[in-house]
Amino acid sequence: MLELRELVKHYRVGEGEPIRAVDGVSLSIETGELLALYGPSGSGKSTLLTLVAALLRPDSGTVLLDGREISALSEEEAARYRLHDLGFISQTAELLPGARVIENAALKLWLSDRRGAEARVRPLLERLGLGGRLTHRSEQLSIGERQRLMIALALSMKPRLVLADEPTGSLDTQRSNEVLALLREVCEEQQVAVLLVTHDPQAAAFADRVLELRDGRLGPYEPGPAHPATLSAGAAS
Amino acid sequence: MSTLKGASELLEMRNVSKRYRRGSQILRVLEGASLQVGRGEVVCVLGTRGQGKTTLLRIAAGMESADEGTVSFDGQDLAALGDRELSRVLGRKIAWAGKSGPGIRTRMLDYVAMPLLVGHGEQERVGLRKRWRAKRDVDERAMAALERVGAAGCAGQQWESMSDWERALVELAQALAGEPALLLVDDVTDALGIRETDELTTLLSSVARESKMGVLMSVSDAQATLLSDRIMTLAGGRLTQGPQAPAGNVIEFPDLGLSRRDVS
Numbered sequence: 001m002l003e004l005r006e007l008v009k010h011y012r013v014g015e016g017e018p019i020r021a022v023d024g025v026s027l028s029i030e031t032g033e034l035l036a037l038y039g040p041s042g043s044g045k046s047t048l049l050t051l052v053a054a055l056l057r058p059d060s061g062t063v064l065l066d067g068r069e070i071s072a073l074s075e076e077e078a079a080r081y082r083l084h085d086l087g088f089i090s091q092t093a094e095l096l097p098g099a100r101v102i103e104n105a106a107l108k109l110w111l112s113d114r115r116g117a118e119a120r121v122r123p124l125l126e127r128l129g130l131g132g133r134l135t136h137r138s139e140q141l142s143i144g145e146r147q148r149l150m151i152a153l154a155l156s157m158k159p160r161l162v163l164a165d166e167p168t169g170s171l172d173t174q175r176s177n178e179v180l181a182l183l184r185e186v187c188e189e190q191q192v193a194v195l196l197v198t199h200d201p202q203a204a205a206f207a208d209r210v211l212e213l214r215d216g217r218l219g220p221y222e223p224g225p226a227h228p229a230t231l232s233a234g235a236a237s
Numbered sequence: 238m239s240t241l242k243g244a245s246e247l248l249e250m251r252n253v254s255k256r257y258r259r260g261s262q263i264l265r266v267l268e269g270a271s272l273q274v275g276r277g278e279v280v281c282v283l284g285t286r287g288q289g290k291t292t293l294l295r296i297a298a299g300m301e302s303a304d305e306g307t308v309s310f311d312g313q314d315l316a317a318l319g320d321r322e323l324s325r326v327l328g329r330k331i332a333w334a335g336k337s338g339p340g341i342r343t344r345m346l347d348y349v350a351m352p353l354l355v356g357h358g359e360q361e362r363v364g365l366r367k368r369w370r371a372k373r374d375v376d377e378r379a380m381a382a383l384e385r386v387g388a389a390g391c392a393g394q395q396w397e398s399m400s401d402w403e404r405a406l407v408e409l410a411q412a413l414a415g416e417p418a419l420l421l422v423d424d425v426t427d428a429l430g431i432r433e434t435d436e437l438t439t440l441l442s443s444v445a446r447e448s449k450m451g452v453l454m455s456v457s458d459a460q461a462t463l464l465s466d467r468i469m470t471l472a473g474g475r476l477t478q479g480p481q482a483p484a485g486n487v488i489e490f491p492d493l494g495l496s497r498r499d500v501s
Contacts, residue, residue, distance in 0.1 A: 053342060055397050075393070082342045094340035096351050097300065098327035103355040104340075110354045111347045113372050137324055139300040153340060 001193050002052070002161055003028040007061035009047055009216075021047040022058070023216035029161070034184050034194040036207035037218075044216040045197035049163050052195065053086060054078040065160060083112060087154025087162040087192070089183075091169035093146035095138040101125065102134045105152040112157065124152045127186060144175040151183055155190060162187060164196040168203055180206040246309075247451040248274040248297055248419055253306035255292055266292050269306070270476035272469055274419065274451040279442050281462040282455045283479060284471035285493055290455035293471065294421045297453055298331050299323050310419065328355055332417035334408045334425055338396045345399075346392040349411045350379035382414035383407070386440060401428040405437060413444065420445075422454035426461040438464045459490055459497035 007025045010018040021044045029035045039045050050056045052063055054070050055078075063070040065085060073081060095104050102118050105125055109117035125134060128148045133141065141149065147167060154162050167183070168176035184206050187194050196207060201223060204210045210221040255267040266289035274280045284290050295301040296308060299315040308315045310326060318326065332352065339348045353375045383389045388406035391399060399407065405425045412420055422441065426434045442464040445452045454461070462468045468479035472492055479490060489496045 050397065055342070055395055079344055079395075086342070088340070088342055090340075092337070094337045096340075096355060097298070097333040097335075098324070098331070098352070099355040100324060107351055107354065108341055111341070111343060111350070135320070135324075137300070137327065139295070150340060 001031045003064040005062045008059045020216040025218050029193045032191040034207045036196045036204040036210045037213050038204045039213035043213045085160045087159040089150050089164040089167040091166040093150045108156045147179045162194045246273040249309045251307050253303040265474045268474040274453050276449040279445050279452040279465045280467045281465040282469045288471045330418045332412035333421050334412035335423040345407050350375045352415045382410040386410045402433045419451045434460045459495040
């Protein structure tokens with residue numbers, strides 16, 4: 001479904017050696033699969049997501065979504081791709097102040113001029129446990145509820161792929177586990193692939209597959225024997 | 238906006254207190270804070286980080302409730318408003334400019350248009366004679382807001398590709414798009430340089446005067462108080478009247494360890 005082939009992105013800062021943010025990354029994700037990219041900060045995770053989102057062009061290599069070359073899209077096509085084919089979830093829920101839960105969830109549909117936006121997102125919000133909060137303003141939600149609303153917004157256009165950048169970075173362990181379990185379940189039901197980047201082994205434990213990114217290069221994820229991810233590997237099942 | 242109530246302040250906060258519980262500790266964020274913002278007036282709340290400026294603004298916007306004290310907007314007590322009415326006031330009359338950026342990766346014209354898409358209720362929206370017409374109107378109003386702040390060139394851009402200065406202008410455009418009566422600006426000058434800060438405050442000051450809009454802005458940089466009508470300082474939960482803003486080349490805020498110099 002999503003395929004990255006030999007993706008390279010280097011930055012040059014001043015006269016120094018180029019920073020090899022993404023250095024020959026190849027991977028593929030299937031429909032409905034949750035793939036976690038684990039890595040410390042500065043490992044190139046966010047750059048990789050930016051390349052997949054076509055917000056940045058690679059120096060070389062390709063991004064393919066259902067065989068379509070994303071890295072070659074025009075600005076206008078890339079904007080349409082981001083709105084229609086992708087959903088985004090980040091660490092902080094960037095919601096529209098003053099707007100109600102259902103309005104925040106319907107924003108992408110309204111921007112795309114779709115009819116019946118509120119009716120479309122209502123079942124999704126109910127599935128995410130926000131059915132009793134539809135007319136509350138986003139400020140009235142807890143942090144965990146705000147992240148669930150972000151999931152609803154990300155899925156509102158029925159995207160092919162969700163890009164999640166440390167989606168539970170601001171939550172405590174229990175809420176983080178709840179949100180990740182829900183993200184995993186709902187995306188599986190809706191057959192949406194998820195590319196999750198995280199430096200939290202606990203979050204990585206919810207993935208179908210985990211790969212490790214270090215200095216821009218991808219490798220196998222090898223948690224040590226006392227690794228928290230190993231201890232909680234059953235959390236997602 | 239009704240002008241019949243011209244005698245009353247647009248925003249009036251009286252003896253507002255707010256405490257948060259953190260474990261067994263009680264954090265006293267605001268203690269008996271009072272301030273007024275009139276129509277066409279720019280009021281700055283100056284304080285270093287973590288002093289509760291954002292909390293103060295959130296209470297002014299009705300986004301959070303005060304533990305004690307009252308907040309009235311256009312003569313109405315916010316705490317006495319029903320949920321529906323409060324949503325209407327928040328969506329239509331009070332606007333918020335912060336630094337958060339969009340939750341949707343989209344062009345900035347869409348981002349600025351977002352507040353115009355909410356707050357009507359679906360019935361009203363689809364009941365418009367032709368929906369495409371409604372969306373076109375929204376885009377036109379969003380474009381006008383971008384032009385007003387001098388950021389028309391950002392309409393087709395993505396948040397990630399813009400500078401801090403462009404982001405501040407786009408945030409402002411989004412807040413202005415719905416032509417609010419009260420604009421709350423939460424530390425948008427924090428990431429800006431001195432010239433940009435002066436340019437932004439000049440812009441805010443002229444928008445406030447032209448539109449008779451009240452502006453309450455929180456700032457951690459004393460430079461951003463340059464064109465405000467009044468400066469309040471916030472430290473240790475206490476809000477106090479700062480030195481008068483106009484004239485003078487340097488204003489000192491000894492309690493905060495901050496100072497400001499005017500740029501000629």
